[in-house]
Amino acid sequence: xxxxxxxxxxxxxxxxxxxxxxxxxxxxxxxxxxxxxxxxxxxxxxxxxxxxxxxxxxxxxxxxxxxxxxxxxxxxxxxxxxxxxxxxxxxxxxxxxxxxxxxxxxxxxxxxxxxxxxxxxxxxxxxxxxxxxxxxxxxxxxxxxxxxxxxxxxxxxxxxxxxxxxxxxxxxxxxxxxxxxxxxxxxxxxxxxxxxxxxxxxxxxxxxxxxxxxxxxxxxxxxxxxxxxxxxxxxxxxxxxxxxxxxxxxxxxxxxxxxxxxxxxxxxxxxxxxxxxxxxxxxxxxxxxxxxxxxxxxxxxxxxxxxxxxxxxxxxxxxxxxxxxxxxxxxxxxxxxxxxxxxxxxxxxxxxxxxxxxxxxxxxxxxxxxxxxxxxxxxxxxxxxxxxxxxxxxxxxxxxxxxxxxxxxxxxxxxxxxxxxxxxxxxxxxxxxxxxxxxxxxxxxxxxxxxxxxxxxxxxxxxxxxxxxxxxxxxxxxxxxxxxxxxxxxxxxxxxxxxxxxxxxxxxxxxxxxxxxxxxxxxxxxxxxxxxxxxxxxxxxxxxxxxxxxxxxxxxxxxxxxxxxxxxxxxxxxxxxxxxxxxxxxxxxxxxxx
Amino acid sequence: xxxxxxxxxxxxxxxxxxxxxxxxxxxxxxxxxxxxxxxxxxxxxxxxxxxxxxxxxxxxxxxxxxxxxxxxxxxxxxxxxxxxxxxxxxxxxxxxxxxxxxxxxxxxxxxxxxxxxxxxxxxxxxxxxxxxxxxxxxxxxxxxxxxxxxxxxxxxxxxxxxxxxxxxxxxxxxxxxxxxxxxxxxxxxxxxxxxxxxxxxxxxxxxxxxxxxxxxxxxxxxxxxxxxxxxxxxxxxxxxxxxxxxxx
Ligand SMILES: Cc1cc2nc3c(=O)[nH]c(=O)nc-3n(C[C@H](O)[C@H](O)[C@H](O)COP(=O)(O)OP(=O)(O)OC[C@H]3O[C@@H](n4cnc5c(N)ncnc54)[C@H](O)[C@@H]3O)c2cc1C
Ligand code: SF4
Numbered sequence: 070x071x072x073x074x075x076x077x078x079x080x081x082x083x084x085x086x087x088x089x090x091x092x093x094x095x096x097x098x099x100x101x102x103x104x105x106x107x108x109x110x111x112x113x114x115x116x117x118x119x120x121x122x123x124x125x126x127x128x129x130x131x132x133x134x135x136x137x138x139x140x141x142x143x144x145x146x147x148x149x150x151x152x153x154x155x156x157x158x159x160x161x162x163x164x165x166x167x168x169x170x171x172x173x174x175x176x177x178x179x180x181x182x183x184x185x186x187x188x189x190x191x192x193x194x195x196x197x198x199x200x201x202x203x204x205x206x207x208x209x210x211x212x213x214x215x216x217x218x219x220x221x222x223x224x225x226x227x228x229x230x231x232x233x234x235x236x237x238x239x240x241x242x243x244x245x246x247x248x249x250x251x252x253x254x255x256x257x258x259x260x261x262x263x264x265x266x267x268x269x270x271x272x273x274x275x276x277x278x279x280x281x282x283x284x285x286x287x288x289x290x291x292x293x294x295x296x297x298x299x300x301x302x303x304x305x306x307x308x309x310x311x312x313x314x315x316x317x318x319x320x321x322x323x324x325x326x327x328x329x330x331x332x333x334x335x336x337x338x339x340x341x342x343x344x345x346x347x348x349x350x351x352x353x354x355x356x357x358x359x360x361x362x363x364x365x366x367x368x369x370x371x372x373x374x375x376x377x378x379x380x381x382x383x384x385x386x387x388x389x390x391x392x393x394x395x396x397x398x399x400x401x402x403x404x405x406x407x408x409x410x411x412x413x414x415x416x417x418x419x420x421x422x423x424x425x426x427x428x429x430x431x432x433x434x435x436x437x438x439x440x441x442x443x444x445x446x447x448x449x450x451x452x453x454x455x456x457x458x459x460x461x462x463x464x465x466x467x468x469x470x471x472x473x474x475x476x477x478x479x480x481x482x483x484x485x486x487x488x489x490x491x492x493x494x495x496x497x498x499x500x501x502x503x504x505x506x507x508x509x510x511x512x513x514x515x516x517x518x519x520x521x522x523x524x525x526x527x528x529x530x531x532x533x534x535x536x537x538x539x540x541x542x543x544x545x546x547x548x549x550x551x552x553x554x555x556x557x558x559x560x561x562x563x564x565x566x567x568x569x570x571x572x573x574x575x576x577x578x579x580x581x582x583x584x585x586x587x588x589x590x591x592x593x594x595x596x597x598x599x600x601x602x603x604x605x606x607x608x609x610x611x612x613x614x615x616x617x618x619x620x621x622x623x624x625x626x627x628x629x630x631x632x633x634x635x636x637x638x639x640x641x642x643x644x645x646x647x648x649x650x651x652x653x654x655x656x657x658x659x660x661x662x663x
Numbered sequence: 664x665x666x667x668x669x670x671x672x673x674x675x676x677x678x679x680x681x682x683x684x685x686x687x688x689x690x691x692x693x694x695x696x697x698x699x700x701x702x703x704x705x706x707x708x709x710x711x712x713x714x715x716x717x718x719x720x721x722x723x724x725x726x727x728x729x730x731x732x733x734x735x736x737x738x739x740x741x742x743x744x745x746x747x748x749x750x751x752x753x754x755x756x757x758x759x760x761x762x763x764x765x766x767x768x769x770x771x772x773x774x775x776x777x778x779x780x781x782x783x784x785x786x787x788x789x790x791x792x793x794x795x796x797x798x799x800x801x802x803x804x805x806x807x808x809x810x811x812x813x814x815x816x817x818x819x820x821x822x823x824x825x826x827x828x829x830x831x832x833x834x835x836x837x838x839x840x841x842x843x844x845x846x847x848x849x850x851x852x853x854x855x856x857x858x859x860x861x862x863x864x865x866x867x868x869x870x871x872x873x874x875x876x877x878x879x880x881x882x883x884x885x886x887x888x889x890x891x892x893x894x895x896x897x898x899x900x901x902x903x904x905x906x907x908x909x910x911x
Contacts, residue, residue, distance in 0.1 A: 120885045120887070121906060123865070123884070123885040123887045123906060124867070125863070125864065125865070126864040126865065126868055130860060131769055131774065132774070137774075138776045139773055139774060139775060139776055139777065141776075145789070152782075154782055154789050154792055155776050155778070156776070156790060157775045157776045157790060157791045157792065158774075158775050158776075158791045160790050266893045266894050267894065269896045272894070307890070309887075309888045309889060309890040310889040310890060310892075310893050311889065313887055320887075432896065433895070433896050433897055433898050433899075435889075435892065435895075435898075435899050437882050437883060437889075437899075438889040438892055438899075476863075477863035477876060477877065477880060478859055478860050478864065481880070489836070489855065490741075490743065490832075490855055490858075491741065491742065491743075491829065492744055492746045492747075492748065494743075495743060495744070495746065495748045495749075495751075496748055498879070499748055499749075499879050499880050502880035503880070503898075503899075527780070528778060529778070580786075580788050582787075583788060583789055583790040584787070584788065584789075584790035584791070
């Protein structure tokens with residue numbers, strides 16, 4: 070028998086970015102808020118304590134801060150005809166765990182969105198005609214516009230303390246010749262902090278990009294270029310480019326995280342409680358299945374606890390949001406054969422390509438220097454900033470040098486053809502470790518009828534519940550786009566005049582490789598939209614089926630973006646919170662009539 | 664500094680720690696003051712790395728048997744040899760590192776999802792699908808390799824000359840010998856991965872003694888403060904420091 074706890078107004082599952090933002094907004098609205106986080110308490114101290122945190126083996130290689138996949142993982146197969154196998158070692162993606170979630174150890178590239186990507190299907194149909202979109206491609210519109218989201222992008226940047234250079238502010242050109250992005254949408258305010266300094270590798274990229282006719286700009290980063298105090302009173306110190314950023318807790322209070330930027334404002338509140346080591350098993354529904362009554366979780370001692378609540382927020386990260394909906398029976402599961410159902414639909418990822426350029430010893434790129442969100446990028450081939458007509462694929466890709474700091478165990482690369490060991494390997498590693506530039510095409514990834522999530526019939530988690538199953542492979546459109554981007558980025562690499570170049574791109578026939586890290590930008594599965602037949606959530610991230618369940622996270626994206634997702638994830642969370650505060654609490658029920 | 668800032672102890676801390684971090688924070692570890700007072704700016708990098716602090720011979724393995732230990736020592740010396748480029752895996756203490764790792768949850772497979780059913784023959788893009796964990800792989804892989812090598816020449820791997828060992832390792836790398844208990848490639852890849860870990864990890868884990876791995880490639884270790892170096896196309900001049908505060 071589960072112990073039943075005292076009812077709260079709102080229970081939040083997961084305390085990462087979305088959970089923390091919702092907790093702040095809902096406590097401001099006067100609700101009693103409880104956040105349940107499956108992992109341990111974590112914070113700058115002791116988890117980011119210098120010098121202990123400067124330990125590549127423990128963090129990058131043994132992956133201490135990420136999800137404990139001995140307890141729960143996903144299974145993966147390339148098509149419905151294959152048998153899914155568990156992701157036994159963390160590889161392609163690294164979901165977070167513990168207080169702060171992936172927000173504690175992310176990198177900090179902090180973008181908004183290109184406005185056309187919010188209306189992907191409409192835009193492509195308008196510009197290129199319906200038949201341009203492949204038949205099995207299921208891209209659709211988010212159901213919310215850039216203009217509607219702008220105030221929330223703006224506020225999220227202030228909370229995160231984001232460094233960057235605006236192009237236009239309220240229609241006024243401010244960023245020309247200063248590192249602004251001419252393709253960026255208009256903003257109501259400049260970035261809270263000026264752009265960070267550029268590493269030598271980013272400088273080389275910017276110079277070469279200009280030479281080949283592209284328009285380089287400074288990456289917006291949630292790594293501070295100076296001291297900062299956010300609207301919640303949280304303080305940050307300037308980032309020192311320590312190079313132990315992605316996958317690490319920032320010891321300098323310089324990388325935005327739920328722990329540094331939001332938690333300090335929540336801690337003193339009497340109407341807020343954070344319970345770590347609380348693994349939520351499911352959302353409980355009443356007999357009508359249209360209302361949630363709370364959640365059931367396992368506490369740190371292994372006890373089953375029932376937590377009643379009026380409002381349930383799933384902020385457990387994309388994969389877990391979708392799984393919890395499936396395990397709880399919220400929304401109709403997607404069936405790829407009939408194309409019906411919504412939960413699990415439109416799973417999408419990131420379509421990456423990487424080029425490494427190797428230099429002589431007089432080019433000092435000092436690759437141990439870096440910050441996770443820092444760099445120089447071009448958007449000439451992102452979104453729909455170029456005519457897709459002659460190229461026959463959907464989607465775009467920003468390209469950049471984002472030197473986040475590379476360390477010797479996992480971060481050394483040598484020119485193609487170098488042996489993997491012995492004296493020749495030693496010589497090359499000594500020759501090139503501090504003389505190389507790595508650049509990425511961070512491609513958008515589209516959604517397809519056959520790429521989806523459901524529950525695995527065989528494999529289970531440590532609590533005996535089915536794992537999430539990912540059915541996913543690269544499609545022709547993805548490979549075409551990837552090859553196009555490699556060619557365009559190759560021009561930048563060549564213009565740098567390197568001694569050697571290595572290209573990591575996709576070839577026809579390549580399958581999704583579960584073992585090599587790509588990004589943790591997983592999208593879809595519980596998408597937002599305007600039609601309950603093709604979306605699990607309405608435009609306020611509210612479940613169409615269970616009105617007191619809201620599901621913030623990239624699980625709401627109908628397809629993947631060219632940019633990194635967290636800026637849009639955060640803005641959508643604030644957007645959803647506003648709807649809860651101003652509409653839902655006054656009149657609990659569906660915010661959009663189906 | 665504004666009044667508001669002066670009122671704020673943490674902001675004060677952050678400002679100060681910016682320039683002083685490697686010195687100030689290491690002081691907190693209670694390590695020898697010679698390390699701490701050596702401000703990076705005043706000391707040029709030594710031209711040659713210091714010799715390794717301890718020879719591999721002094722360490723007594725707790726996981727590997729004498730035969731296995733001989734194999735590990737012989738194999739890592741080929742993978743990262745002591746050569747014109749500088750010290751190799753033996754000087755860096757890689758065997759000690761690997762032996763110590765064998766007593767961690769990692770080596771028992773406790774960091775991985777290890778529920779069956781297993782499909783060990785799955786395509787490589789499906790990632791790790793073996794039931795074997797690092798401890799098993801070493802035990803089975805070393806025995807299988809020695810048996811295979813003895814079958815070829817009557818001697819163990821460790822008893823071969825350097826050129827022969829290189830050739831045997833290349834065959835393992837290519838997956839040539841067919842072992843029943845463990846695929847040769849899996850064994851080789853694990854050995855190579857752990858060898859590089861031991862060469863490049865912080866010395867706190869038992870490898871990279873004297874920070875020879877870091878010195879070879881110009882990695883400054885735990886300095887982690889590059890504010891003044893970000894934009895400079897220059898060689899970074901300061902030697903590596905470790906978590907315990909040693910200087911290379
Ligand atoms: C190494 C790395 C680098 C990244 N870099 C960038 C970047 O540069 N730019 C960018 O935009 N994005 C980046 N990301 C992605 C970014 O971290 C995520 O988009 C963001 O954290 C998502 O917020 P979230 O709240 O949805 O999930 P998270 O922040 O991960 O929080 C989810 C929380 O829910 C908890 N949880 C899960 N299941 C349960 C359960 N059943 N019960 C209770 N709690 C549960 C988890 O433990 C976790 O703490 C990066 C991610 C990683 C891993
Ligand atoms: S690079 Fe900057 S933001 Fe990232 S962990 Fe280091 S100090 Fe923090």
